[in-house]
Amino acid sequence: MAVDMRKIYNFYPVEPAPSADDLLTGGDVYYECLECKGVISSVSHIKAACACGNLTGQGGKTTVKDPAKVRVVRGKLK
Numbered sequence: 001m002a003v004d005m006r007k008i009y010n011f012y013p014v015e016p017a018p019s020a021d022d023l024l025t026g027g028d029v030y031y032e033c034l035e036c037k038g039v040i041s042s043v044s045h046i047k048a049a050c051a052c053g054n055l056t057g058q059g060g061k062t063t064v065k066d067p068a069k070v071r072v073v074r075g076k077l078k
């Protein structure tokens with residue numbers, strides 16, 4: 001199931017960008033896939049994945065296949 005997070009949240013890049021081997025997590029932290037532009041929560045409780053499969057989340061944990069293709073962003077409700 002794909003939820004278009006951009007309709008609900010505004011996203012702002014985290015500065016300075018966290019290093020790829022130590023990505024930030026948190027309730028308001030999201031990962032934007034630079035490959036397909038999908039956005040997934042860093043602590044996704046629902047089963048979620050971006051279109052290209054780089055990001056997959058479930059059970060409060062999100063797995064990143066290629067951290068170099070991820071931008072860490074904070075989401076604020078519109």
Ligand SMILES: [Zn+2]
Nearest residue numbers: 033036050052
């Ligand atoms: Zn992707």
